[in-house]
Amino acid sequence: MALAVAALFSWNKxxxxxxxxxxxxxMDRTLIKYALTNIPAGQAVTVAGWIRTTRHSKGGFSFLxxxxxxxxxxxxxxxxxxxxxxxxxxxxxxxxxSVVVTGALAESPAKGQTVEIQASxxxxxxxxxxxxxxxxxxxxxxxxxxxxxxxxxxxxxxxxVARVRSALSFAVHEFFQQRGFLYVHTPIITTSDCEGAxxxxxxxxxxxxxxxxxxxxxxxxxxDFFGRPTFxxxxxxxxxxxYACALGNIYTFGPTFRAENxxxxxxxxxxxxxxxxxxxxxLAGDADLAEEFLKFLFRVVLERCGDxxxxxxxxxxKTVIETLEHVTDSPFERITYTEAIDILAAADRSxxxxxxxxxxxxxxxxxxxxxxTFAKPVVITDYPAQIxxxxxxxxxxxxxxxxxxxxxxxxxxxxxxxQREERLDVLEAxxxxxxxAPDDYWWYLDLRRYGTVPHAGFGLGFERTVQFITGMVxxxxxxxxxxxxxxxxx
RNA sequence: UCCCCGAUAGCUCAAUUGGUAGAGCGAGCGGCUGUUAACCGCUAGGUUCUAGGUUCAAGUCCUAGUCGGGGAGCCA
Numbered sequence: 001m002a003l004a005v006a007a008l009f010s011w012n013k014x015x016x017x018x019x020x021x022x023x024x025x026x027m028d029r030t031l032i033k034y035a036l037t038n039i040p041a042g043q044a045v046t047v048a049g050w051i052r053t054t055r056h057s058k059g060g061f062s063f064l065x066x067x068x069x070x071x072x073x074x075x076x077x078x079x080x081x082x083x084x085x086x087x088x089x090x091x092x093x094x095x096x097x098s099v100v101v102t103g104a105l106a107e108s109p110a111k112g113q114t115v116e117i118q119a120s121x122x123x124x125x126x127x128x129x130x131x132x133x134x135x136x137x138x139x140x141x142x143x144x145x146x147x148x149x150x151x152x153x154x155x156x157x158x159x160x161v162a163r164v165r166s167a168l169s170f171a172v173h174e175f176f177q178q179r180g181f182l183y184v185h186t187p188i189i190t191t192s193d194c195e196g197a198x199x200x201x202x203x204x205x206x207x208x209x210x211x212x213x214x215x216x217x218x219x220x221x222x223x224d225f226f227g228r229p230t231f232x233x234x235x236x237x238x239x240x241x242x243y244a245c246a247l248g249n250i251y252t253f254g255p256t257f258r259a260e261n262x263x264x265x266x267x268x269x270x271x272x273x274x275x276x277x278x279x280x281x282x283l284a285g286d287a288d289l290a291e292e293f294l295k296f297l298f299r300v301v302l303e304r305c306g307d308x309x310x311x312x313x314x315x316x317x318k319t320v321i322e323t324l325e326h327v328t329d330s331p332f333e334r335i336t337y338t339e340a341i342d343i344l345a346a347a348d349r350s351x352x353x354x355x356x357x358x359x360x361x362x363x364x365x366x367x368x369x370x371x372x373t374f375a376k377p378v379v380i381t382d383y384p385a386q387i388x389x390x391x392x393x394x395x396x397x398x399x400x401x402x403x404x405x406x407x408x409x410x411x412x413x414x415x416x417x418x419q420r421e422e423r424l425d426v427l428e429a430x431x432x433x434x435x436x437a438p439d440d441y442w443w444y445l446d447l448r449r450y451g452t453v454p455h456a457g458f459g460l461g462f463e464r465t466v467q468f469i470t471g472m473v474x475x476x477x478x479x480x481x482x483x484x485x486x487x488x489x490x
Numbered sequence: 491u492c493c494c495c496g497a498u499a500g501c502u503c504a505a506u507u508g509g510u511a512g513a514g515c516g517a518g519c520g521g522c523u524g525u526u527a528a529c530c531g532c533u534a535g536g537u538u539c540u541a542g543g544u545u546c547a548a549g550u551c552c553u554a555g556u557c558g559g560g561g562a563g564c565c566a
Contacts, residue, residue, distance in 0.1 A: 055525045063525050076526070094517090112526050136501060136516050138527085143558060144501070199564090235566090260564055261491055273566060352562085363562075416566060461566030474559090486557085 029100070033071035039105055041115060046102040047075060050154055051128075053137045056091050064093065064122070066101060069159055072307040076108065077101045077117040089124050095137050096128030096154070142477050149481055149490050157316070160308040161478055164301055165466050171300040172253055172274050172462075175293055181249040181276060186236030188255065191228055192440065199259040200231035201269075232257035235459060236275050238391075238444050241420060244277035244455055245447045251276040253462075261485050265474040266411065268463060270483040277457035283393075283402040283419040286456035287379045290406050290415050291332045293460070294377065298324045301469050309469075317471025323409070324469065326376065333374040336382040337400070340365070343373060360387050363412060371409045380405050390430040392418040393454075404458065411468045417458020424448035 029048045030039065039045060049068030056062045060081030067074040079090050079101075093099070103119040134148045135155060145152040152158040173183065189203050205225035206212065212223040221229035236252040243250045256273045276289060301309060302324055313321045335343070344355035344365050353362045361380070370378050385394055385401040392401035406415035421427040427448055431438050438445060466478040476482035481490045 053526075055523090055528070057523060057525070058521080059523070061524085065526070078524080108524085110524050110526075131517050132500075134500080138501070138515055140501065146558090256566080258565075262564060263491090264562085264564095265560085267565070271566070411566095413566065459566060464566060 031070035032066065032068045032073070032075045035075055035105065035117075036071070036073055036113075036115060041105050041107050044102065044104050044120075045117065046100060047077075047117065048100045048125075049074075049098070051093055051095055051097045051099060053095060054093050062086075062090055062093070064090075064099065064101070064119075066099065067154070067159070069153070069162075071163075072156065072160060072311055073113075075115075075117060076113050077103065077119045077122065079119045079122050083119065083122060085122070085124070089127075090122055092127070093124065094128060094130035094133070096130075096133040096135060096151075098125040098128075099123060100125060142474060146476060146482070147489075153480070156311060157472075158477070160305075160311050161466065161470060161472065162480070163308050164305050164312075164470055165478065167301060167304050168297055168462070168466060168469070169253075171297050172251075174300075175296045176249075176251045176276065179249070181251045182243070182247050184236075184240060184243045184250045184252050186233070186239040186252050186254065188233055189226075189230050190233045191226070191230055192238065199261075200234060201257050201259045203230040203232055234258055235273070237277070237457065237459065238441075240275055240277040240457065241455065242443070242447060244279045244457070245451075245453060248280075249276070249278045263485060265476075266464060266467075268475055268479065268482055268484060271475075271479070272462035274460040274462055275457060277455060279453050279455045281419070281456045282454055283381060283404055283456060286417050286419060286458060287332075287334060287381065287404055287406075290379065290404070290417065290458055290460075291377075294332075294406070294415075294465075295328050297465060298328050298469065302328070312470045312472075320469065320471040327408075330376060332406070333376060333378040335369075335378065335380055337361075337380055337384065338382065340369060340380050344368065347373075358384050358386070366407045366412050367409075370407045370412070375409065377406055377408045377414075380407065388418070390427070390434050390436060391420050393421045394426055394430065402456075406458075408468050411464050413461075414464045414468060415458050415460050417456065419454065419456040422448060422452045422454050424452065 028046055030045045032047050032049060035045050035047055047066060047068060049066040052065045052067050052074050054062060054064055062079045062081075064077045064079055065074045066077055079086065081087075083090060100121075100123040101117055101119050102121045102123075103117040105115050106118045108114060108116040135151050140155070142157075145155065145158070153162055176183065206219075206223070212220045214220040214222075221227075224230070234256060236254065236256075240250055240252050252273075252275045254272065255270055257270055258267075259269065260267065262269075276293075278285065278289065281289075302321070309321055309324075313319075338357065340361065341355050341357050344351070347368065349368075351362075352364060353359070355361075355365060360383075369380075370376070381402070381404045382395065382400040383403040383405075385392070385399060388401040388403045392403045394400075395402055402419035404415075404417045405413050406417075408414050421430060424445060427445065428438050431441070463475050463478050466472070467475055470478065472478050476484065
């Protein structure tokens with residue numbers, strides 16, 4: 001009976017604390033973002049978090065600035081010297097310590113905040129040694145914070161990045177779900193090793209110290225776990241196409257792996273990609289979706305991440321809010337590759353790589369178009385077929401493919417997409433021209449054998465989107481634990 | 491992978507022509523204060539990335555490597 005009563009009590013308690021504004025059921029705490037905005041002065045609250053800074057007054061009280069990650073702002077607690085643990089514990093508190101503070105919300109008499117907590121109790125959960133805590137209350141370089149990736153989310157910048165990234169992830173699903181797209185989980189482990197999207201990571205369960213060999217002396221993939229060589233996916237596109245060609249509109253959102261030895265502020269070996277695929281859709285419809293999608297994401301962060309965006313605008317890049325508002329309000333520029341070449345050739349400036357029809361656009365070309373010529377996102381379509389992968393639809397001119405890149409200022413390519421080749425004979429010819437074995441893609445070709453339809457899709461680099469939105473310069477600082485060549489710490 | 495730059499106190503950086511290793515912040519202690527980038531004073535803190543080399547003498551010059559940054563390529 002006593003057990004039943006206790007269970008009922010804790011059930012009620014849990015239910016109560018699942019209201020918005022409250023945290024985990026087993027601890028009665030108010031998120032700081034609600035304490036700062038939604039709760040009237042005079043009401044008692046309990047907040048829990050990590051101390052950012054302390055200011056101890058010899059007058060017999062201390063100011064504790066506490067952050068719990070629920071929002072950009074911290075809340076100030078005033079701890080009076082009369083508290084039982086004041087002399088023993090509280091005057092020794094420093095940055096990084098975890099505390100639970102209970103007290104009445106009060107209008108703050110001083111500048112810097114509108115409300116503060118007059119603490120009636122400050123419970124120290126975990127002290128933090130100020131002499132060795134790696135996150136000092138001062139400015140740190142991003143390079144240094146990368147070496148402290150487990151603690152950097154406690155800083156303003158990385159807390160804001162995490163909140164924006166989360167809001168964006170939700171918005172990705174919101175955008176597609178509202179439009180009836182199905183979320184498809186495409187495989188992480190794949191067997192196709194020539195999708196043309198980059199070098200692959202090998203997946204194996206073989207003993208690397210004692211590799212099985214075939215009679216010719218080569219490593220025998222048939223003796224591996226799957227009975228054939230396997231890799232981490234470089235794209236869910238081909239599998240995505242199969243679901244689009246059954247269910248209409250689909251999207252994927254998951255991790256992607258490229259073993260390229262790329263050392264730039266825009267590349268990761270493990271990154272997240274959003275890949276919608278639409279049946280009964282052509283290149284123009286693909287570009288429409290890309291534009292609508294990006295604008296939706298930008299609008300969401302402007303509306304829902306105001307404090308975080310203000311921080312990025314103040315401290316990281318003074319143009320990000322203006323840029324997002326401008327981009328949201330105006331149509332993307334749309335030009336063909338051929339038009340782009342003409343613009344570049346006519347530009348009054350010198351090029352390290354002179355623009356030439358048939359050659360891929362260089363970074364300097366894309367930046368010129370997105371930053372100087374148009375100063376907004378640019379959709380470039382209809383690239384020469386020979387510089388694009390086999391699956392892109394060959395246009396009637398026989399020279400160009402129905403390809404599409406979206407480039408944005410500062411980041412460059414953020415989306416790459418295409419209308420897919422739906423004609424079996426043309427697709428097979430393209431594969432052979434690129435030294436691919438059509439038999440390896442029998443299932444992909446089946447889509448063209450049985451009820452083929454025009455379809456199109458694209459891939460959005462999720463981290464590059466976060467970079468564009470936040471102004472963060474290095475892609476390693478918009479993902480929790482970046483994986484890059486020679487670097488997979490944590 | 492290629493080109494350029496860098497590595498000095500816990501962090502961010504100085505150090506003249508090759509000639510005794512410095513500051514700010516942070517930390518500790520003290521003072522002061524409804525403070526909030528707090529302020530004032532004192533103290534501690536160094537194998538100058540690693541391994542070689544040149545030199546009477548190397549943080550500084552040379553070689554190689556490691557790591558980091560920027561640019562390029564590859565791409566999202």
